[in-house]
Amino acid sequence: MSDQYEAVFARYDTDGDGQLTVDEVTAAIAGMFPAAEVNDLSGIVKALFAEYDTDNNGLLSVTEFVPLAQNLPELGSEA
Template identity: 40%
Template sequence: MADIEQARATFDRFDADGDGQVTPDEFKHAMAEMGDPYVTGPMAEAVIKAKDTDHDGTMSFDEFWQALQG
């Protein structure tokens, strides 16, 4: 998914409130809506933490895009 427009559309599915940041709770809910209801709170927190390079507890689009590049 190296296409930035496709990445933005995917990120926007996770960013429920449209504030430009994906919280663990938003991640968990988006995964459930996309057919994976087994993502738990701790799992969502671990995913966000792994991509959260500025350590603010959320994942920005830039962090999401960077994770896709690596």
């Protein structure tokens, strides 16, 4: 696993529990778009969890996050 993705995951894992919550992913996605473009990210985040939360526990582990970050290069960029 790439250290780059682990570092990005750690940056978004604001409570340091090793899992990304819906709120943490929403905050990460919101940081990718100008505020004017973001009204409601819940649909986007719900779709991301449906695809990448492979164990369906409502959280993203680092192993679930890496494919997401690989498919959304903006998410992996150091802001």
